[in-house]
Amino acid sequence: MKKTNNDKKIFSSILRFFDKWIITPVTKFILYITDYFKNNDKGLEKIINNRQALVVISLLFALIAFYAIDKEGVSLVDDNAEILYGIPVTAVYNEEAYVVEGLPETVDVTLIGKKWNVYLAKQYPVEKITVDLSDLTPGTHKVNLNYKQNVSSVNYKVDPSTVNVVVYKKISESRELSTDIINRDSLDTKLNIDNITLNKDNVTIKGPAYKLEQVAAVKALIDINHLTNQAVGTQTLSDVQLIAYDNAGKNIDVEIVPNKLEAEIVISSPHKTVPIKIETEGNLDGKAIKSLTSDVDEVVIYGSKEALDKIEYLPVLIDISGINTDKNYNVNLTNPSGVREINHKTINVKLVVDEVVSTDVSNVRINITNLADGYVAQAADENSSSITVIVKGSQSIIDQLEASTITASVDLSGLTVGEHEVEVKVTGDDNRLSYESRIPTVRVVISKK
Numbered sequence: 001m002k003k004t005n006n007d008k009k010i011f012s013s014i015l016r017f018f019d020k021w022i023i024t025p026v027t028k029f030i031l032y033i034t035d036y037f038k039n040n041d042k043g044l045e046k047i048i049n050n051r052q053a054l055v056v057i058s059l060l061f062a063l064i065a066f067y068a069i070d071k072e073g074v075s076l077v078d079d080n081a082e083i084l085y086g087i088p089v090t091a092v093y094n095e096e097a098y099v100v101e102g103l104p105e106t107v108d109v110t111l112i113g114k115k116w117n118v119y120l121a122k123q124y125p126v127e128k129i130t131v132d133l134s135d136l137t138p139g140t141h142k143v144n145l146n147y148k149q150n151v152s153s154v155n156y157k158v159d160p161s162t163v164n165v166v167v168y169k170k171i172s173e174s175r176e177l178s179t180d181i182i183n184r185d186s187l188d189t190k191l192n193i194d195n196i197t198l199n200k201d202n203v204t205i206k207g208p209a210y211k212l213e214q215v216a217a218v219k220a221l222i223d224i225n226h227l228t229n230q231a232v233g234t235q236t237l238s239d240v241q242l243i244a245y246d247n248a249g250k251n252i253d254v255e256i257v258p259n260k261l262e263a264e265i266v267i268s269s270p271h272k273t274v275p276i277k278i279e280t281e282g283n284l285d286g287k288a289i290k291s292l293t294s295d296v297d298e299v300v301i302y303g304s305k306e307a308l309d310k311i312e313y314l315p316v317l318i319d320i321s322g323i324n325t326d327k328n329y330n331v332n333l334t335n336p337s338g339v340r341e342i343n344h345k346t347i348n349v350k351l352v353v354d355e356v357v358s359t360d361v362s363n364v365r366i367n368i369t370n371l372a373d374g375y376v377a378q379a380a381d382e383n384s385s386s387i388t389v390i391v392k393g394s395q396s397i398i399d400q401l402e403a404s405t406i407t408a409s410v411d412l413s414g415l416t417v418g419e420h421e422v423e424v425k426v427t428g429d430d431n432r433l434s435y436e437s438r439i440p441t442v443r444v445v446i447s448k449k
Contacts, residue, residue, distance in 0.1 A: 282321025290354035307338020380443035
């Protein structure tokens, strides 16, 4: 029955060829001539009554017909070659027990024969090449790739025609799952993923032993772009893709059972209101800071709860180097680590300068920092236990200064038993003022406890 259907298809193709290239063109030409002479009756009568004209016309028609048939006939019997690209290759074997490597996904097939036969063969190509590997045992084997041709008068060549395949025994192992969020930047900056729960904790991976040894982790990829609604609450994500990775983060091609899971995602919007703290770098040119104010006193920050718990204020740094007049700054706010959104993108800071005055603050106690365990330190003399600090700034700021806001310290990192001369560092709570110790160093004695 199948052979009869093929014969019918071949016969139909032949009829279509003659209809397209001979019958239809000749018919159109005759109709054209007929229409022309209908409008030129006298000219037609003259030609019909002229024997020599009729002989010439007949001869022309004979030559045209002979040329067309001869050209097509020669063309149809000439040798020709056509390439069928990307013919899929499938293998038949016990996929539950074995893994086969080395078999190409596709091959190219070259058809060689008479043009007419090649034309027919291209109309009814074999959709795929099937290789039977069911009798092969674990190891390396050379197999032939054979193309089943429907037209026997055409030769064919498969590229590649033979391949070396390796048959492995398939083994399986249970692996614990972890999660990885992809396309995180697509998440609303005011939202945070608090928790992800998969409907399975473990999966089974299958493949050759050498590949299973390479698998360092199996991860469920939580794709933010697949969330149906970005809002606070719990959402369920279906068809979560699973991928196996090696130690370098490279994808390992193994079978994962099941190959997709379901995940429950808890989304929240942690936020916190913190004050803005304006900090400066550089020094004014012979002036002091009278005031340093912002049009925004506090901001709302969004991010992970762990990050927000560590943030007490949002620092804003402005450069005052060489400034000697009042100035306005337009400052872009930068997200601290762990913060994804701030409710203000920019703020305006106004700097007002004043004349510089100075005052001395005496008896500022010196604090000891970074002393190694097992040691004690004390001032070598009375002059090394406290210092006088020179404070410079605007008179209106100095008038409000409290000595308790000034801190003096010495850093004893890396020092052991003995007497040492160390630098004194002075800081203050108000960054509109500058602080300097009247003596740059003090002497400290270190001894064991």
